[in-house]
Amino acid sequence: xxxxxxxxxxxxxxxxxxxxxxxxxxxxxxxxxxxxxxxxxxxxxxxxxxxxxxxxxxxxxxxxxxxxxxxxxxxxxxxxxxxxxxxxxxxxxxxxxxxxxxxxxxxxxxxxxxxxxxxxxxxxxxxxxxxxxxxxxxxxxxxxxxxxxxxxxxxxxxxxxxxxxxxxxxxxxxxxxxxxxxxxxxxxxxxxxxxxxxxxxxxxxxxxxxxxxxxxxxxxxxxxxxxxxxxxxxxxxxxxxxxxxxxxxxxxxxxxxxxxxxxxxxxxxxxxxxxxxxxxxxxxxxxxxxxxxxxxxxxxxxxxxxxxxxxxxxxxxxxxxxxxxxxxxxxxxxxxxxxxxxxxxxxxxxxxxxxxxxxxxxxxxxxxxxxxxxxxxxxxxxxxxxxxxxxxxxxxxxxxxxxxxxxxxxxxxxxxxxxxxxxxxxxxxxxxxxxxxxxxxxxxxxxxxxxxxxxxxxxxxxxxxxxxxxxxxxxxxxxxxxxxxxxxxxxxxxxxxxxxxxxxxxxxxxx
Numbered sequence: 001x002x003x004x005x006x007x008x009x010x011x012x013x014x015x016x017x018x019x020x021x022x023x024x025x026x027x028x029x030x031x032x033x034x035x036x037x038x039x040x041x042x043x044x045x046x047x048x049x050x051x052x053x054x055x056x057x058x059x060x061x062x063x064x065x066x067x068x069x070x071x072x073x074x075x076x077x078x079x080x081x082x083x084x085x086x087x088x089x090x091x092x093x094x095x096x097x098x099x100x101x102x103x104x105x106x107x108x109x110x111x112x113x114x115x116x117x118x119x120x121x122x123x124x125x126x127x128x129x130x131x132x133x134x135x136x137x138x139x140x141x142x143x144x145x146x147x148x149x150x151x152x153x154x155x156x157x158x159x160x161x162x163x164x165x166x167x168x169x170x171x172x173x174x175x176x177x178x179x180x181x182x183x184x185x186x187x188x189x190x191x192x193x194x195x196x197x198x199x200x201x202x203x204x205x206x207x208x209x210x211x212x213x214x215x216x217x218x219x220x221x222x223x224x225x226x227x228x229x230x231x232x233x234x235x236x237x238x239x240x241x242x243x244x245x246x247x248x249x250x251x252x253x254x255x256x257x258x259x260x261x262x263x264x265x266x267x268x269x270x271x272x273x274x275x276x277x278x279x280x281x282x283x284x285x286x287x288x289x290x291x292x293x294x295x296x297x298x299x300x301x302x303x304x305x306x307x308x309x310x311x312x313x314x315x316x317x318x319x320x321x322x323x324x325x326x327x328x329x330x331x332x333x334x335x336x337x338x339x340x341x342x343x344x345x346x347x348x349x350x351x352x353x354x355x356x357x358x359x360x361x362x363x364x365x366x367x368x369x370x371x372x373x374x375x376x377x378x379x380x381x382x383x384x385x386x387x388x389x390x391x392x393x394x395x396x397x398x399x400x401x402x403x404x405x406x407x408x409x410x411x412x413x414x415x416x417x418x419x420x421x422x423x424x425x426x427x428x429x430x431x432x433x434x435x436x437x438x439x440x441x442x443x444x445x446x447x448x449x450x451x452x453x454x455x456x457x458x459x460x461x462x463x464x465x466x467x468x469x470x471x472x473x474x475x476x477x478x479x480x481x482x483x484x485x486x487x488x489x490x491x492x493x494x495x496x497x498x499x500x501x502x503x504x505x506x507x508x509x510x511x
Contacts, residue, residue, distance in 0.1 A: 034341060035370035036282055038413040039300030040333040041080040044071050044326070047301075051084075051091040053326050056319035064323070065092050065099035066113055069120045070330040076123060077263075077334035089124050092117065096131055102139075109143040111150035112158025115165030122168040129169075137169040144173045148180025156184060156193040156207030160214040167218045178218035181211055182229040189236030203240040205247045208233055209260035216267055234268045237261050245276035254305045255281050259332025266338055278338040284309065284328075285336070287369030288412060289385050302329040341367055347409060347418040352455065352497050353398045355426035362393045363409050363418050370412040376422075377406045402426040402452065423452045425496065430503030432494045437508045440485045448494050448503060451475040455501075460493040462486075471496075483509045 048054075053067040072088050075081045092099060100113045118128040118136050128136040140162060143151040150162035163177040171177075184192045186199035193207035212233050219226045240247055241261070249257030262277035284303045291299035294316035295309075301317070303309045304324050317325055349361035361374055366386040374394035375381040382394040396407060402425050409418035433447045446459055451471035459467040459479050467479040483490065487509050495502040 034415055035287075035367045035412045036285060036300075036336040036339065037078050037080070037333070039287070039370070040285065040302060040329060040336060041075060041078060041300070043298060043300035044074065044329055044333065045081055045084050047322065047326055047329075048084075048088070051087045053323075053330075055323035055326065057323070061319075062323075063095075063098075064326075065095060066116060067323075067327055067330060068092055069116050070327070072120050072124070074330045074333045078337055085124065089120065089126065093121075093126075093131060096134065096136075100136070100139075102134060103142065108152040109139065110152045110158075111140060111143045111162040112153045113161075114140045114143070115150070115158075115162035118165035119161065119168045128165075137165075137171060140165055140169075141171055141173050144177055146176065148173070148176035148178070150177065155195055156181075156191050156204065157210045159184070159195075160207070160210035163214040164217055167214070167221050167223070170221065174218060174221065175223045178215055178223045178226060181214055182226060185211070185229055185232060186236075188239070189232035189234070190240070191233065202248065203236045205237070205240055205249050205257040205261050208236055208240075209257075209264040212237075212264040212267060230268070234265075234270065237265055237268075238270065238273055241273055241277065245273075245278075245280035247277065252305060253280075255284050255302050255328045255332040256304065259302075259328075259335040262332075262335035262338060271338075274335075275338050275340075278335040281332045281335045282339060284332075288371040289369040298325075300329075301325050302332045304328040345409070345418040347407075347420040349407065349420045350422065352423045352425055352452070353405075354498050355398055355400045355402065355424050358395050358397045359422065360393055360395050361407050361409075361420055362391060364389075364391045366390050366392055366417065367411065372412065372417070373410050375408050375410070377408070378403075379405065398422065398424045400426060402428065423455070425452055425455070425498060425501060427500035428496070430494055430496070430501065432492060432503045432505040434492065434505055434507055437510050438483050440483060440487060440509050440511065442483060443480045444483050444492075444507065445478070445480045446492060446494065446505075448477045449475060451477060451496050451501075455496050458495045460495070462490050487511065 053064045053071060054061060068088050069092060072085045075085050100110050100117060101107060103109050114136050118140060121128040150159060153159040153162055159181050163181050166174040166177045188203060190203035191207045191211040192199060193204040212230060215226045215230050246253035247257040247261045258277050259281050262274045266274035286295055286298050286301045288299050293313055295312045298317055345363055345365035347363050350359055353359040366372055368386050368388050368390055370386055371383055372386055372392050373381055373383050374396050376396045376398060379399040380397040382396045384392040384394050386392045405422050405424045407420040407422060408416055411417050428450060430448055430450050434444055438444045451457060453471060453473045453475055455471045457469050457471055457477045458465055461481055466481040469477055469479060471477045489506055490509055492505050493502060
């Protein structure tokens with residue numbers, strides 16, 4: 001499997017700035033698992049309020065501008081929804097003062113938020129140096145000390161975003177920022193989240209994953225001396241992965257930490273571990289099969305953990321629960337791009353079908369849990385859920401008339417994944433040709449035209465089946481049989497695949 005996310009480290013330096021829009025974007029391919037990705041994108045889009053991540057807290061509605069930027073990053077990683085991404089960025093830009101208070105502020109400067117906005121804006125092709133009357137890059141530089149530490153980051157993840165913003169802008173402060181971030185690496189290779197505390201006994205997965213993103217981008221932009229720090233982080237993440245592929249954050253295995261770790265591991269070339277983590281994430285995504293009951297309408301959402309799924313089944317996803325679901329989905333969805341979809345599908349069904357009747361078509365090799373559709377050209381459509389074994393069975397009604405019809409199978413994204421051609425056979429009156437008189441014990445020769453190519457045919461003489469066969473590619477059939485000794489008029493019935501496709505002819509058996 002080719003890496004879809006590793007380009008995050010291949011930032012292109014152009015015109016003095018890192019062209020992150022080229023470096024990071026993930027374009028789903030035909031080998032990816034498109035249902036999972038597309039469903040996550042749809043759910044993220046529909047869960048926004050006026051283009052932003054808004055959810056309830058104990059203190060009332062909260063507009064989360066930082067999470068809104070996370071949604072942009074996720075959609076960008078998946079190469080999806082450019083109009084939605086642009087709309088979110090425009091809305092956050094209009095409300096930038098509410099997200100990152102202009103300096104000076106009694107609350108201090110939010111360098112992590114400024115770095116996230118700067119990184120996201122540059123990735124989208126916008127200019128963070130000209131946001132109304134504000135220059136976010138200059139503000140971020142002013143908030144960064146000579147040591148490289150940025151003000152108001154609240155720890156490792158915020159500092160990583162500050163570094164990423166400075167790197168994206170090709171700031172003169174980027175090297176100092178990256179070196180300061182690297183200095184917060186623990187002996188086990190993980191990175192600190194809480195700078196006021198000593199290194200924890202377990203790896204802080206989120207802080208370590210974001211450090212990998214930041215240091216890899218810094219290295220790609222020309223900052224030297226980061227190789228050992230990145231390599232030690234690789235070892236820390238590999239050691240922190242559980243046997244089932246998951247990663248622990250805040251004391252519990254969860255999709256936030258596991259999704260971020262999957263992306264970081266893929267970036268580091270650890271495809272097997274990254275894929276294992278991505279599979280664990282996918283196991284916590286609601287599918288068409290599991291988004292039922294009080295979770296109906298939430299296909300594509302990614303739960304933080306199994307407890308969140310259980311709570312959702314009992315209570316649904318209300319305005320307060322929406323926040324954790326949004327955050328988990330935004331941070332974990334890009335990991336789904338690491339999953340390979342079925343390499344090949346197999347479609348099974350009858351070669352022939354009676355006009356106006358229903359046939360069953362079975363498909364194997366589909367992505368389990370998602371809906372798929374079968375459509376007959378000129379006829380009906382049917383939808384079915386793909387079972388755990390990757391199979392789905394459809395009952396479709398064929399149109400009237402005789403013609404070759406195509407049954408097209410599409411997945412939940414509308415992508416064509418299989419085709420079956422069926423010869424639809426309508427009623428037909430056939431005209432067998434044969435000799436008018438045949439001497440007893442001799443051979444009668446029957447010629448019939450007008451079948452479909454390959455259509456099964458039966459020849460009955462005096463009520464008994466005497467010959468079978470299949471029409472040739474021109475729809476013709478020729479058969480011979482002995483007429484026996486009984487004299488007099490004899491009836492021959494030639495029937496095709498169905499009883500309404502037949503012809504009757506009589507001849508005489510003579511001495």
